[in-house]
Amino acid sequence: MLKASVAIVILAAGRASRMGEGGKHKLLAEFDGVSLVRRTAMTAFGSDAASVVVVTGHRRREIEAALAGIDLTLVDNPDYAEGMASSLVAGVSSRHAHSADGILVMLADMPGISTAHLDALIVAFRNAGGQAVVRAVSRGKPGNPVILPRSLHPAILRLEGDVGARGIIATSGLPVLDVEIGDAACLDVDTPDDIGAAGGTIKN
Template sequence: MSNTPRADHPAGKRRTADQSAIPRVAILLLAAGQAARMGPTGGHKLLAEFDGIPLVRRMAAVALGSNAAAVILVTGHRRTEIETAVTGLNLEMVENPHYLTGMASSLVAGVSYLEDRQIDGALVMLADMPGLLSSHLNQLIATFQLSGQDCIVRAACQGRPGNPVILPTSLNQQILQLKGDIGARQIIENASLPVFQVEIGEAALLDLDTPEAVKGAGGIIKY
């Protein structure tokens, strides 16, 4: 699996004249973290199986089923096993060697990878949100595309902001300055950009941080 998109990959194609006005969104699927709340013997939540499929593979398939121009999987902790779990999927891989410093390093790795691409926004998707569907991602992408592209779009549940979130490229330099175990929340709050919330229900808030949460969502922790 190469970091360079193939010529026939959507992210490797040049825009045609009729496509040039359509904002392009790439998905950054974050799968680099240690999942410390799983405990020392809690297993890796992204390798937990749901209906016989590792969670990270399931979420990668959801991302690939969307209208995104590309799907980039950011790996770190147990990288080899994560990459093995998604073998055969049309993903681009980015390794985050600084994953021990927290989530910000994964955002930096992903956004850095996209900097020279014809991409207008990055949809930041956590790989431990089993309620997400491709249709949810398409709702977010469509809202971004219809809202003039220089905006922030985030999923919500009954008005409560959640994930995923689409960040426009105008925020890239701010994202690249992030450090520590934080996401883009502060950037979103401080940005002088319109923020559009898209209601997708409980899927926007459901992530799996503990062994109990994995089991409660129907997962089987393998190792």
Template sequence: MSVAALVLAAGSASRMNGRHKLLAAFDGTALVRRSVEAALAGAPDRVVVVTGHRAEEIEAELAGLAVGIVRNPDYAEGMSTSLRAGIAALDPDCDGVVVMLADMPHVTGADVRRLLDAFAEAGGRAVVRAVSGGRRGNPVVLPRATFAAVLRLEGDVGARHVIESAGLDVVDVEIGAAAQVDVDTPEAVAAAGGVLKG
């Protein structure tokens, strides 16, 4: 079974007052690099990062990492455009993809691996999502059966509607608070332990 990781790092971070949350330092490492390193540590077959807003700076933070980069020129139109760009870049024989948001600082490689293992145990035919105390969160593993529907998404939406309408089993994997912590404001970055840089 071939499973990729897709890290969404294209958003314009409109609530950050001109700063870029993905360049914030967590334990001395830019958040985007931290998130991509977590994806790599989960040992998927391939890692693809979708960039957009301030792409050159984001990509510079990923120097030396074994990842594919996909530039999304339409990032300002919302998350669906990044999902579509990322899914379209996957290998034709890809059986599933773990979709990760680059602004979730506490998701670890071990969390990613647990999601991928649950996907394998389900034969690659179920949606697998991270939960915190039973509340749905991220990352989410999407099986190949959902890809066509993802490619039809429009606007600033994620894959939730696809998951709910696909008619597939959904396997929840408890990973604790990490599944719910994203950083969309300067206050959230600070509360999560980050230091804004630029």
């Protein structure tokens, strides 16, 4: 039996509006000398996923430059200012993601996520025959990333505004498998203080 294929879609298009004045971009902050967006992409690339797609938007050229040399697919979302839904739609619509059995939606600003975490989610998805939603949780609290089966593609493509897939998951009728990965599931960095607390250094 063929293993269910998973494409990772990394959402990296947002405006980082909570970083304050001065235009610093959280995804260009460095952790251990590597920009956060590159670190996230390398984590995804090291997993057992079939492909990695990164959705860009705000400061696209700098984000793309930070990803140079990694074998991934870049998708530009010109409508990024409308919110997260537009980036999800752009990512799911890309060729690699559209043909996969499941899409692992990964936020680019979660420095605690490891390749082992991603592989644990992918294993759970495959064990369910690709027919369940799989989500990372922290002590039972739903977090990210999540894997959405192909059957949810039409619902994702109808999303609008600054919403993710939570509503789709709640109404899908599909089994939802929780994978405990600890604090990393709920650790994102939205402010300069967040970045510092997580061990990062703001660059530009």
